[in-house]
Amino acid sequence: MKHKWKLFLIIPIVTVLAFVLLQSEGYFASGKNTDDNSGNSVVQTVVVKEVSKTKIENIISLTGTLEPQKEASISPKVGGKVNRVTVENGNRVAAGKALVFLEDTDFKNALNLNHATLQKAEAALTKAQSDHERFSYLHKQGAVSDKDFEDVKTALAMAEADVSSATAAVSSAEEALRSATINAPMGGVVANRNVNVGQVLSPGVPLMTVADISSVYAVVNIKQEIISQIKPGLKASVALDSYPDKTFTGVVDIINPMASKSSRVFETKIKVDNKDGLLKPGMFAKVEIKTGGAEEVTVVSRDALTDREGLYFVFMTRDGKAVRQQVKIGRIINQLVEIKTGLVPGQKVIVTNVNKLKDQDSISIADKEE
Numbered sequence: 001m002k003h004k005w006k007l008f009l010i011i012p013i014v015t016v017l018a019f020v021l022l023q024s025e026g027y028f029a030s031g032k033n034t035d036d037n038s039g040n041s042v043v044q045t046v047v048v049k050e051v052s053k054t055k056i057e058n059i060i061s062l063t064g065t066l067e068p069q070k071e072a073s074i075s076p077k078v079g080g081k082v083n084r085v086t087v088e089n090g091n092r093v094a095a096g097k098a099l100v101f102l103e104d105t106d107f108k109n110a111l112n113l114n115h116a117t118l119q120k121a122e123a124a125l126t127k128a129q130s131d132h133e134r135f136s137y138l139h140k141q142g143a144v145s146d147k148d149f150e151d152v153k154t155a156l157a158m159a160e161a162d163v164s165s166a167t168a169a170v171s172s173a174e175e176a177l178r179s180a181t182i183n184a185p186m187g188g189v190v191a192n193r194n195v196n197v198g199q200v201l202s203p204g205v206p207l208m209t210v211a212d213i214s215s216v217y218a219v220v221n222i223k224q225e226i227i228s229q230i231k232p233g234l235k236a237s238v239a240l241d242s243y244p245d246k247t248f249t250g251v252v253d254i255i256n257p258m259a260s261k262s263s264r265v266f267e268t269k270i271k272v273d274n275k276d277g278l279l280k281p282g283m284f285a286k287v288e289i290k291t292g293g294a295e296e297v298t299v300v301s302r303d304a305l306t307d308r309e310g311l312y313f314v315f316m317t318r319d320g321k322a323v324r325q326q327v328k329i330g331r332i333i334n335q336l337v338e339i340k341t342g343l344v345p346g347q348k349v350i351v352t353n354v355n356k357l358k359d360q361d362s363i364s365i366a367d368k369e370e
Helices: 002-039 105-141 146-179
Strands: 044-046 048-050 052-074 080-085 098-102 181-183 188-191 208-223 235-240 243-255 265-273 284-301 306-308 311-318 321-333 336-341 348-350 363-365
Touching (some): 052 188, 052 265, 052 321, 146 181, 208 243, 208 284, 235 265, 284 321
Parallel strands (some): 044 363
Antiparallel strands (some): 048 348, 052 208, 080 098, 098 181, 188 208, 208 265, 235 243, 235 284, 243 265, 306 311, 311 321, 321 336
């Protein structure tokens, strides 16, 4: 029993000693591996390029939306049931083209009724005029009292008023009949058609739009800080994602003299020729307005830039190491990028393999700079 108690005491001690020995062996093995890895660190060969200055034209970059140069909302002047629609979205129409026909039977009947009323009024007027002439002669002869003559004069005035009213009613009925045919007030392209045969319309309900898109407006908002630089007649370029290889030219045409009360920006319209019909109202546009003159800016090659979480960086060289430097970028000019802060002309930045580099990586600079 005594030997068993000693055995139980020895086993934990041996276990602890074995654990300590294993840990020490692992530590030295780890240290050896670390030394081996540091000795085998990779040195990347890179190409550097000098930060420089260049002159670029003063340009204000904006985003906007295309809208028609002119457009007309088509709606009926009179209510009625649609009998025929002659156009679809996208159809080109000339001014005066009939777009929608309403059922016109009721309008024709109303016109006929008003014509009949006018004829009766004209007949009554003819009789009243005759009575007036006769009573006027008799009144001068003293054969008719003043009261009777006044009654005849009143009857003539009422007959003239009835004719005038009936004439106006006929004119209104004719206009209503003409309005049963809804015509295009201008030439252009049909858009947003919202009318079908059998539909009962009320006056003023929008049916479609006719838009003149031979020229379009790129509508942008100008901040108050730069509105003084924008003037009618300035040239602009317009780019769209739909046509990545095309740039459209335009000119500043209309500047709203009053800023929006909510956003304090000035709506500005840039007129762009659209003879080929490629530009569609509602498209998103990237606009550059050329304000004139040129300025000298600091630039680097686009190959020098790398980005992370919306921030931009370049790698400079220092004592055989790649040193990451944050920069603030501006405009992109072909293969160059404007640097607003973070670099000065004459400094050198790495332009190869920047997406593989990490801060403080060992580097070797190629003999020939780009």
